[in-house]
Amino acid sequence: MFRSPGLFSRAWVRRAITAIAVIAVLAVPLGFDEYTNQNLARIGVFAVAVLGLNVVMGYTGQVSLGQIFFVGVGAYVTAYGATHGWNIGVVLVASILIPGVIGLLVALAAARLGGLAIAMLTLALPIVGVPLAKRLSDYTGGSQGLSSAFSSAPEWSGLYNDQWQLYVVLVVGGAVFLLTRNLVRGKYGRAFAIVKSNEAVAASMGISPYRYKVLAFTVASLIGGVSGFLYMAVVQFTSPETLSLGHSVTLLASMVIGGSASIVGSLLGGAYYVLAPQLANHVDPNTTELLQGALLLLVLFLLPGGLVSLPRVIARKLRRNRPTGGADRQQSSSGAPARGRKAVEEAPTMSGIPTGRPE
Template structure:
């Protein structure tokens, strides 16, 4: 372990770094201009959406192409609740619970499927959701969509609207990221990893692949509902286009580029989802799709683990070989290292003999 790694592993250092990061996050909205605050808020919205997709695909290995449906569903519920003067807390809970219930029902039917079958089921969600939103015009506003303005900054706060909205995204999104991190790093996360690796092994260990697939899909649906609520906090307008299949593919690409099975990768994926179209439009608006596709291929070839794996890749490239000395020659092993293989052979021989070699030696000595 290097000195830098040892220093960063200390508890008080990690705590100090966390305090600094939190302080920067809290002060940043007060320093950025309005456009920057709105951009960062949109990144937070879609980072949460990518996080939900990561739970079901990155951590559990299920193929899901319908995550954007739950984002749009949560946005519609939020808009409908605001337009009908629901309490904002009730609206928030409904925008999470109802997508979660729909996700649970779909998962109960689809989790037993695998491969292309479950992919086809999830593809149907945005394909069916768009015309359904257009037909249910009394609830959704039809093709024109529906708007809901409910996040104007209160006068007592002294904040501008963009600052207040960004603080809401930071608070709600931060809680979601923290809860998801605890989920995937605990016993459920270990079960997700085993199911992703080999379902037969998971079953032999008493882990039900079906149960954990349903759980992962439901959690992803809940997180999608949170993202839909935050979408209305920032954008304050939604339409059937919000849940289109094209956006679902872009969300999947954002997860791959950010890093599948990574909390940090979800943040990077949200940044890609928002910033990549803006940057490619600056280059050439007619080549936006081509440039984004080329960027996706470039990341897949150079960083299969996504942008989140870049630090590990750089450490691997620049790390000095441990076996080479200053002159490039292999260092001479110490006496203890020379004797270690012999000692290991003795232990293995004793283990193979059932621990009887010591007894046999004593008998020989007595003889």
């Protein structure tokens, strides 16, 4: 956010700002009414889901239509564990690991195919997931779904349920965002960026595209599991409908509209996921899908970096008063990461080599 050198680049200032921001965020649940808190908690839930999708799609360039499946599995595991009286820690770990293992198995097969096969295979996850959830009714409650109110505020906290749930989302979601930010800014993030920009170059540098695709997909499904846990904590109900294809497409649209390969973009994506249908419902419930499709295409045409790039685009337009040329369009939708600056610095030198992209 703070790009200008000087005061904001000093470490202690940044730390102080971070500390103030954290305190401000932690104070939020106390200051709003129940409806706002619930909306904020939902935004947090889906921001985590979008973040997971961003790891595999935004940063690594593998289109995934299956992210909602892992959210759903995480939610089901949480609901099952909570209704069977498991320890909450065990529930959390199981709701992360089980989707992760499924994700790993899917990725091991899907990543063998180059290019777009991951997109095609992941499409199957929600399509198969819905009837599967209905079939395994001993564990999932069938079409009725499962509900579990394990996330009521404990006696000692003196909080209302909605405040407590928002705190759960803030703490768990915050931890996931922090970990993911570190992941995509470090060694792995650079490897993801090279795999995304050119697999042949990645391979020639000793970075196995296969291994990193599998890794990214597995991380995405782990994060999806966390999102599922939070979903259950906030919504307290899950059914086969939770993991339908429509939701997965909306999740993908949210990621692109928020801004791909961007941490802040994931937050915006979560906000879009929750708020856009509410807004569209005010207009006409029948137009929700129409508006979403139109908006997604508009963003791809006009603002390939997503909403998160809006301030930058405006700033650039103001700075250079000449008509924008090809340079602006170079940024593809899944283009330059807004935050992972290190990753970008590597990428241009890579794509500068005249190479053929593997189809």
